[in-house]
Every structure is written in C-alpha cells, then in structure tokens.
Amino acid sequence: MTALLRVQDLRVRFPVVGSLMARLTGTKEPFIEAVCGVSFEIRKGETLAVVGESGSGKSTIARTLIGLKAAASGSIRFDGQEIGTLSVTERKPYLRRMAMMFQDPVGSLSPRLTVRSLLTEPFRIHGLKDRDADAEAARLLHMVGLPADFARRYPHQLSGGQARRVGVARALALNPDLIIADEPTAGLDVSVQGEVLNLLTRLQTELGIAILIITHNLNIVRHIADRTGIMYLGRFVEMGATDEIFRQPRHPYTEALLSANPNPDPDAVLNRIELKGEVPSVLNRPSGCEFHTRCQYAQEICRRVSPETTSNSVNPTHSFKCYFPLQLTLLSAFENRRLPAPGG
Amino acid sequence: MQPLIRAFGKNSDMASVEFIPAQVRKEPGAARTFLRQLGKNRLGTLGAVLVLILLSSAVFAPLIITHDATRIMVGPRLADPSSEFWLGTDQLGRDTFSRMIMGGRIPLLVAFASLGSSLVVGLALGLIAGFGPRWLDNLLLFLFDTIRSFPGIIFALAVIALLGPSMSSVILVIAITSMPIYARVVRTQTQALRNSEFVAAERSMGAGTTRILVFHMLPNVIGPLLILVSMDVPAVIAVEAGLSFLGMGVRPPTPDWGAILNEGYSNIQQSAWLVIAGGIPIVMATLGFTFLGEALRDIFDPKLRKYL
Amino acid sequence: MLLYLCKRLVLAVTISVTAVTLLFLMIHAVPGDIASILLGPRATPEMKAQLYQQMGLDKPLVVQLATFFGGLLHGDLGFDVFSQRPVADIVLEQLPYTLELILASILWAAAIAIPLGCYSAVRRNSAMDHIVGVMAVSTIAIPSFVMAVYALLIFAVSLRWLPAIGAGEGFADELIHLLLPSFAVGVGWVGYIARLLRASMLETLGENHIRTVRAFGVSEWRVITRYALPLAILPTVTILGVGIAWLLSAAVFVEVVFARPGIGALIVQAVNSRNYPIVMGTVLVTTFLIVIATTVSDLVNAALDPRIREEL
Numbered sequence: 016m017t018a019l020l021r022v023q024d025l026r027v028r029f030p031v032v033g034s035l036m037a038r039l040t041g042t043k044e045p046f047i048e049a050v051c052g053v054s055f056e057i058r059k060g061e062t063l064a065v066v067g068e069s070g071s072g073k074s075t076i077a078r079t080l081i082g083l084k085a086a087a088s089g090s091i092r093f094d095g096q097e098i099g100t101l102s103v104t105e106r107k108p109y110l111r112r113m114a115m116m117f118q119d120p121v122g123s124l125s126p127r128l129t130v131r132s133l134l135t136e137p138f139r140i141h142g143l144k145d146r147d148a149d150a151e152a153a154r155l156l157h158m159v160g161l162p163a164d165f166a167r168r169y170p171h172q173l174s175g176g177q178a179r180r181v182g183v184a185r186a187l188a189l190n191p192d193l194i195i196a197d198e199p200t201a202g203l204d205v206s207v208q209g210e211v212l213n214l215l216t217r218l219q220t221e222l223g224i225a226i227l228i229i230t231h232n233l234n235i236v237r238h239i240a241d242r243t244g245i246m247y248l249g250r251f252v253e254m255g256a257t258d259e260i261f262r263q264p265r266h267p268y269t270e271a272l273l274s275a276n277p278n279p280d281p282d283a284v285l286n287r288i289e290l291k292g293e294v295p296s297v298l299n300r301p302s303g304c305e306f307h308t309r310c311q312y313a314q315e316i317c318r319r320v321s322p323e324t325t326s327n328s329v330n331p332t333h334s335f336k337c338y339f340p341l342q343l344t345l346l347s348a349f350e351n352r353r354l355p356a357p358g359g
Numbered sequence: 360m361q362p363l364i365r366a367f368g369k370n371s372d373m374a375s376v377e378f379i380p381a382q383v384r385k386e387p388g389a390a391r392t393f394l395r396q397l398g399k400n401r402l403g404t405l406g407a408v409l410v411l412i413l414l415s416s417a418v419f420a421p422l423i424i425t426h427d428a429t430r431i432m433v434g435p436r437l438a439d440p441s442s443e444f445w446l447g448t449d450q451l452g453r454d455t456f457s458r459m460i461m462g463g464r465i466p467l468l469v470a471f472a473s474l475g476s477s478l479v480v481g482l483a484l485g486l487i488a489g490f491g492p493r494w495l496d497n498l499l500l501f502l503f504d505t506i507r508s509f510p511g512i513i514f515a516l517a518v519i520a521l522l523g524p525s526m527s528s529v530i531l532v533i534a535i536t537s538m539p540i541y542a543r544v545v546r547t548q549t550q551a552l553r554n555s556e557f558v559a560a561e562r563s564m565g566a567g568t569t570r571i572l573v574f575h576m577l578p579n580v581i582g583p584l585l586i587l588v589s590m591d592v593p594a595v596i597a598v599e600a601g602l603s604f605l606g607m608g609v610r611p612p613t614p615d616w617g618a619i620l621n622e623g624y625s626n627i628q629q630s631a632w633l634v635i636a637g638g639i640p641i642v643m644a645t646l647g648f649t650f651l652g653e654a655l656r657d658i659f660d661p662k663l664r665k666y667l
Numbered sequence: 668m669l670l671y672l673c674k675r676l677v678l679a680v681t682i683s684v685t686a687v688t689l690l691f692l693m694i695h696a697v698p699g700d701i702a703s704i705l706l707g708p709r710a711t712p713e714m715k716a717q718l719y720q721q722m723g724l725d726k727p728l729v730v731q732l733a734t735f736f737g738g739l740l741h742g743d744l745g746f747d748v749f750s751q752r753p754v755a756d757i758v759l760e761q762l763p764y765t766l767e768l769i770l771a772s773i774l775w776a777a778a779i780a781i782p783l784g785c786y787s788a789v790r791r792n793s794a795m796d797h798i799v800g801v802m803a804v805s806t807i808a809i810p811s812f813v814m815a816v817y818a819l820l821i822f823a824v825s826l827r828w829l830p831a832i833g834a835g836e837g838f839a840d841e842l843i844h845l846l847l848p849s850f851a852v853g854v855g856w857v858g859y860i861a862r863l864l865r866a867s868m869l870e871t872l873g874e875n876h877i878r879t880v881r882a883f884g885v886s887e888w889r890v891i892t893r894y895a896l897p898l899a900i901l902p903t904v905t906i907l908g909v910g911i912a913w914l915l916s917a918a919v920f921v922e923v924v925f926a927r928p929g930i931g932a933l934i935v936q937a938v939n940s941r942n943y944p945i946v947m948g949t950v951l952v953t954t955f956l957i958v959i960a961t962t963v964s965d966l967v968n969a970a971l972d973p974r975i976r977e978e979l
Contacts, residue, residue, distance in 0.1 A: 125561065513919060638816060
C-alpha cells in the first residue's frame with residue numbers, strides 16, 4: 016500500500032527573540048527547533064500515534080501538517096503531492112481531504128455559532144453551496160451519535176464529551192482521507208474518553224480514514240493505534256508497530272514511559288523506572304544523544320555523538336535511535352542485557 | 360443574552376458546560392430576561408424611562424410642538440410661561456417649548472451618526488490591529504495614542520475652525536476622537552482571541568482571514584463594544600450641546616438645546632426660562648443615557664470596566 | 668524602572684511629534700486660501716503675497732514642517748498677524764488663568780469629595796453612601812457649561828452673592844472671581860473622586876497596620892485622618908493626569924460662560940475670527956500639557972505598581 020502522507024526530515028522553528036533584537040544583540044540562533052528532522056508516513060486507513068511528553072513537539076507536527084505553522088525545511092507529501100511549500104490558497108483543496116481535531120473540545124468551536132453552523136462551516140469554506148445544511152448537520156450528528164436537535168445549541172451549552180463529538184462530526188464533514196487528532200481525549204472523563212475512542216475506531220473501520228493521533232496517554236495508543244512513534248525533544252526516538260513497542264521497547268526512554276504507565280492489573284509487579292531530572296529545554300539541547308542526561312544506561316559516547324536511526328534486524332519497520340538499545344528478550348537469555356558499544 | 364455574557368467566557372466554559380444542557384430550552388426569551396434584570400436596577404430603570412421619553416419626543420416632535428419652532432414673533436419677546444407659550448418665548452419671540460422639543464433631534468442624530476461611524480471604523484481598525492502583523496499593530500496603536508492625546512474640546516474647536524461650524528463638522532470631530540478607544544478595546548479582545556483554538560480550527564479547515572474576522576471575531580467583540588458605545592452617548596450629547604452653546608454647532612435658526620441654552624445665557628438677566636428650557640433636557644439626556652449605559656454594562660458585561 | 672522611564676519618555680516624545688505633524692498637515696489641508704481668509708475679501712494680491720512670504724507658505728510643505736519644528740524647539744509657535752505679536756506670547760499669557768482655574772477646581776472637588784468618600788467608606792450602605800454611588804456616575808455626566816450657567820443663574824444673577832464675570836483684580840478679588848467658575852468645573856469630579864477614594868479607603872481600612880493602630884485605642888477620627896487617608900488618597904492622585912484633558916475641556920466652556928480670560932476664551936475667539944496661528948498654538952500647547960500630564964501620571968503609577976512597567 017502506498018503512503019497517504021509522507022513526512023521527510025521535517026523541521027519547525029520558533030523565533031525566540033524578534034529579528035531586530037537578534038541582530039542588535041548578535042544572537043546567532045534566534046530560533047528554537049521544536050521539531051528537528053522528523054520522518055514518518057501514514058498509509059491509507061492506518062492509525063499512527065505520536066507519543067511524547069509535553070513540549071516534545073508533537074502538537075507542532077500536527078499544526079505544521081495542517082498548515083498553521085510553516086515548516087523550516089523538509090517535505091510533507093500528501094497523496095504524492097508536496098504540500099509543505101504550497102501557499103494558503105493552493106493548500107485549500109488538500110485541506111478538504113485532511114481534518115484536524117484540536118485539544119480543547121469546547122474551545123475549538125467558534126463560540127457564537129450554533130452546532131448546525133459549526134458542522135456546515137467546512138461546506139461554506141470550500142464553497143459547497145449545493146448541500147442542504149440542515150440535512151448535512153442531521154446526518155453528521157447521527158454519525159457521531161448525537162440527537163438532531165443539538166443543531167440548535169451553542170458550544171457553551173455542550174458538555175466536553177458532546178463538544179468532542181461535534182468536533183469529530185465536523186472533522187468528518189468533508190469525508191477526509193486523514194484526520195489529525197491532537198489529544199482527542201484531553202479534558203474528558205474516563206468514561207467519555209472511552210466513548211470517543213470507540214467512536215473514532217468505529218468510524219475508521221466504516222469509512223477507511225487514516226488517523227494521526229497525538230497524545231501522551233499510552234492507554235489510548237494501545238487501544239487504537241496500528242503504529243506508534245515516541246518523541247523526545249522534537250525527534251522520534253523509536254517507531255514501530257504498537258504491539259511490538261509495547262511488548263519489546265528498544266529505547267530506554269520508551270521503556271521508562273511504559274513503566275510509568277499505570278497498569279490496571281493488581282497483581283502486576285510494579286517495576287517503575289524513574290527518570291532523573293527535568294526534561295531539558297529545547298533552548299539548550301544536550302550534546303550527543305539528547306536523552307543521555309536522563310538515561311540510566313548512558314555511556315561516554317552518548318554524551319558526545321548523536322546516534323543514528325537504527326532498524327531492528329528482525330523487523331525493519333521497528334526503528335530506534337540508541338547506541339545501547341534494550342535487548343530483545345530472545346537473545347537476552349544468552350548475552351548481557353546490554354550490547355557492547357559498536358566499534359568502541 | 361447568553362452569548363453576550365460569554366464574550367470573555369472561554370475560561371469559564373469548562374467549568375460550567377456540564378450543567379447547562381438540561382435547561383437550555385426552558386430559558387425565557389432573552390428580551391424578557393433583560394427587562395427583568397433592568398427592572399431590578401433602579402437607576403437603570405430611571406435611565407431607560409428618561410431615554411424613552413427623549414427618544415419618543417424627538418421622533419414625534421412635529422406632532423407635539425404647539426408652534427413652528429423657527430418662526431419668529433409668534434408671541435412677545437422673552438415672555439414668561441403662559442397657557443399659550445408653555446415655557447415662554449425667546450428673544451426673537453419664538454415659542455421656547457416647541458424649540459425645546461425640536462431641539463432634541465439634532466443631539467440624538469449627531470450621537471447616532473458620529474458614534475455609528477466611529478464604531479464601524481474603530482471595529483475595522485481594531486480587528487486589523489489585533490489580527491494583522493506586529494508592525495501594523497504598533498503603527499495603529501501609536502495613531503490611537505496620538506489621537507487620544509489631542510485635548511478634547513480644544514481639538515474639536517480647531518477642526519471646526521478649519522471646516523467651518525456645521526453639524527457635519529461636529530459629527531466628524533466626535534467620530535475621530537471617540538474612535539481610538541473602541542479600536543483599542545476591539546484590538547485587545549481580538550488579540551486574546553486570535554490564538555484561541557477555534558481560530559486555529561477554522562484555519563485548519565481552510566478559512567481565510569476575512570472569513571475568520573467577519574464570522575468568528577466580529578460576533579465576539581461586537582457585544583462589549585456596543586455597551587461601550589452606549590456609554591459614550593452622554594458624552595457626545597454634551598459635546599454637541601457644548602459646541603452649539605459656543606455657536607460652533609448647528610447654524611441658527613435650527614433649534615438645538617445648546618443653542619437655546621446660549622440664548623438663555625445671553626438673556627440671563629431678563630429671564631431664567633430659556634436657561635431652564637435649554638439646560639434641563641441636556642441634563643436629562645446625559646443622566647438618562649449614563650444610567651442606562653451603566654446598567655447595560657452591569658447586566659451584560661461586568662468585566663468591561665477593566666478595558667477602559 | 669529606568670527602562671520603563673526611558674521607554675515612556677520616548678513614547679511621549681514620538682507622540683508629541685506625530686501629533687504636531689498631524690495638526691500641521693491638518694491646518695494645511697484646509698480648503699481655500701489661508702491668506703484670503705486671514706486678510707479678508709478686500710486683500711490685494713500684493714498683501715497676500717507678502718503674507719505668504721511672511722508665513723513661509725510659498726515654500727514646499729516639507730520645508731514648512733521642518734521650519735515649524737525648528738521654531739518649536741526655540742519655543743516659537745508662529746506669528747499672529749492680527750495683533751502683530753508672537754503666538755507663544757499670547758498663549759502663554761493666557762495659560763496661567765486656565766491653570767489657576769483647573770487647580771482651584773481640583774481643590775473644590777477634593778474639598779467636597781474627600782469628606783464624602785471617607786464618610787461613605789466608614790458608613791457603608793448608609794443613605795449617604797448610596798448618594799455618593801449615584802453621584803459618581805452622574806456629576807461627571809452633566810456638562811460643565813450647564814453647571815456653569817446654572818451656577819451663574821443661582822449665585823450671581825438671583826442671589827447676587829458672587830461676581831458673575833471677569834477674572835478680577837488684585838489677589839482677594841481674583842480669588843472671589845475664581846470661586847464660582849472653579850466650582851462649576853470641580854463639581855463634575857466630586858462623585859468620581861469620592862467613589863475612588865471610598866474604594867481605596869475600604870481597602871486601607873482593612874489592612875493590618877490600621878487594625879494595630881485601632882488596637883492602641885487611637886480615636887476613630889484620628890485613625891481615618893492621620894493613618895488611613897494619606898495612604899488611601901495616593902491612587903486618587905494619579906487619576907489627575909488622566910483627567911487633565913477632561914478638566915481642560917470643562918475649563919474652556921466655563922471660561923466662556925464667566926467671561927474669564929484663559930486658553931478657552933482665547934481659542935473660541937480665535938476660531939470665531941479664523942485666526943489659524945492662534946488656534947494652532949493653543950492646540951499645540953494644550954496637547955503638550957496633556958502628553959506631559961499623562962506621562963507623569965503613568966510614571967507615578969509605575970512607581971507605585973511594578974506590574975504596569977511590564978506592559979509597555
């Protein structure tokens with residue numbers, strides 16, 4: 016299957032100081048790189064989860080894909096067409112085929128519009144005047160399991176879960192090929208989270224939509240994602256099939272994240288790996304492997320040279336960025352848990 | 360009126376959303392809720408009554424007056440009130456009561472025209488400043504600050520010196536000087552809203568800047584702005600009357616409260632009636648609109664105070 | 668604070684320069700021929716040409732503007748062809764009368780508002796407190812010229828207690844002539860100041876040091892006048908800067924009503940005779956006055972409240 020969305024070496028920067036101030040004070044790098052050199056692809060109908068702590072740049076990726084933020088370099092190809100360099104008007108046809116759901120369910124709905132107007136806003140934006148607004152609104156509400164009379168309500172009259180459903184319905188309005196969901200369960204009760212996730216998976220199987228889900232909630236990832244990418248300071252440190260990552264994490268950061276995730280099984284042995292220290296600031300990135308400041312396995316080389324992306328010898332779709340990846344359990348019976356440093 | 364209260368309500372939404380839905384449709388009509396709240400505010404009620412009296416007397420003025428307001432020598436000069444001339448006559452023998460009733464039309468018209476145009480311009484510039492690039496924002500802010508540093512009535516007099524005394528000069532001057540505050544308020548709110556998620560959501564759907572400004576920003580900033588404008592009505596009436604009082608407003612013989620007060624002032628040694636007929640309506644109008652404006656703000660937007 | 672001071676001063680200067688430029692362009696955008704307006708319909712072409720040269724109107728606009736700014740730096744506001752005197756002299760001659768009036772009205776307002784504000788803070792929800800609440804919004808709404816005309820009608824014409832017109836001669840006479848006009852201006856602020864004072868007084872009275880003073884058995888009167896008032900009045904003082912524009916506008920009308928000399932009387936007269944140099948000079952001087960007042964009040968506010976410094 017071909018990739019619906021292929022992102023290669025994407026970099027996104029934010030200015031730290033004004034360009035004038037930068038020139039005056041002689042700051043050489045007036046930018047911070049929120050996303051530095053990210054590559055991934057999403058196939059049709061597939062769900063990719065991007066996981067990371069706050070500030071790891073995962074939301075920035077979403078915003079760059081949809082065109083809210085300009086990429087500093089790299090390529091974004093949607094269905095074979097480069098869209099990263101398109102102007103706002105040129106991008107518009109592609110925005111019909113991608114839809115984004117934002118973190119804040121209520122806040123992402125324009126407060127003075129009724130649900131009916133909110134749902135039919137995509138039609139009006141893209142000049143589809145022939146559609147019957149009432150019928151479309153009713154159809155979309157039905158799809159997400161809300162009664163038709165919700166069309167008359169305003170966002171502030173909706174609960175978080177209802178607003179999220181309206182958000183899903185709006186994302187579906189134009190039958191997109193890809194939905195980018197930024198923290199789709201943020202701010203929702205656990206029971207409502209489940210409903211929303213079930214809704215998303217149901218619609219995905221029914222409509223064959225690809226979903227890029229951005230979250231820090233590992234339970235969601237396990238629940239719905241086909242593949243998972245783990246981000247740290249604007250880079251993927253590990254990416255692969257969700258099952259595999261959960262069963263066999265290779266990067267120490269992934270291992271730590273997974274161990275921090277509460278396990279509902281009361282008999283499970285709690286073997287939590289505490290990460291030392293704070294997340295380093297992207298303003299002041301650590302040298303070498305950026306995770307070395309918090310990594311319990313860090314060695315000398317990690318402090319000096321950044322590791323390349325390596326693929327798993329058994330499964331080439333599982334890649335990671337570490338000199339000393341966690342051993343596969345099959346081998347670990349024979350050798351040390353850690354592999355010796357390559358060439359050193 | 361729910362939407363108006365929600366003007367700044369992004370933060371409060373999360374807390375309150377959960378309990379609202381059940382009662383949504385049982386809510387009484389917005390107009391009725393508003394009237395009930397206004398009724399509880401005694402000063403507001405007084406203001407509303409005064410404003411209603413003034414507005415209706417201005418609208419139905421031709422039906423109310425007893426004499427032609429501009430015809431001279433319908434009676435003796437500077438006569439005291441009588442059954443024929445309810446408020447006496449002026450120095451040209453015109454009926455003061457009729458002039459007073461007709462005199463309310465100009466101030467209200469000036470207030471409507473000047474604040475209306477100033478609202479539109481202020482709204483547009485405020486949206487541009489709040490949504491546009493940083494340099495444009497700074498430039499516009501600077502322009503607003505400069506206009507605000509002009510000395511009120513003295514600046515108005517200077518403009519009138521240039522354009523000649525007339526009603527349109529008065530409207531222009533008031534529109535220019537009241538615009539910066541509106542623009543600033545709109546800018547502040549637009550800036551607060553421009554980074555909100557719903558704007559990002561609209562952009563992500565492909566909405567253009569014009570669409571976002573007109574359909575998504577405007578409805579959110581217009582409510583508080585209208586309240587601000589309503590609170591400026593008394594000041595505009597005062598300026599209009601003041602300029603007429605100085606002979607810089609409407610030209611004679613058009614009846615106008617300020618002009619009547621001036622005639623009364625010139626003849627203050629002979630008769631106090633003209634001063635009363637010119638001054639009382641001005642006081643009624645300024646107080647009425649002030650009380651009503653304060654009440655509107657308290658009902659719809661108690662937070663507005665901090666923007667001033 | 669130093670950074671804020673610098674930024675605020677730069678802002679004040681740039682605003683002044685922009686204001687002057689705008690005013691200058693405005694005057695020059697006037698429809699019609701300035702010379703014929705100034706000289707009247709019977710002016711000969713030679714007279715006009717001479718006036719043009721005298722006022723520098725024959726040069727390009729940019730040069731005129733530059734010359735004008737050059738003059739401003741030397742305190743030169745132009746030349747009045749009617750009285751054959753420099754505009755600056757005429758305006759500065761009238762300015763003291765207006766400043767005197769404004770100062771006296773602030774005193775009037777303070778004299779009435781401070782007791783009212785203190786009383787309504789101490790006796791909260793009393794009848795007086797409610798009246799102050801209503802006054803806070805109403806006195807400032809009533810135009811000063813209506814106040815002035817009514818004050819004139821009652822105290823000068825009907826009761827004949829006070830002189831009606833002019834500025835008087837000699838210190839005592841001047842003071843008496845000042846009473847009524849400054850009352851008419853000051854009364855507008857009474858409600859406003861009383862309300863502000865009430866709010867800050869309530870805040871001050873709730874503070875710990877006031878409670879300590881009370882615990883020492885100091886009389887309530889002394890607590891309010893000696894301990895609370897000096898602190899509570901501070902925020903009120905800073906609104907003077909913002910209010911100066913309002914006071915100036917009010918003063919214009921009141922000067923006309925009471926036939927007092929001053930900036931207001933000057934500009935009304937100049938507008939009536941279309942004496943543009945005087946109009947321009949008056950607007951400039953008052954604009955500077957306002958810029959200075961708002962700058963000073965911003966600086967005082969910033970000194971009192973560090974949060975404000977962040978905003979510029």
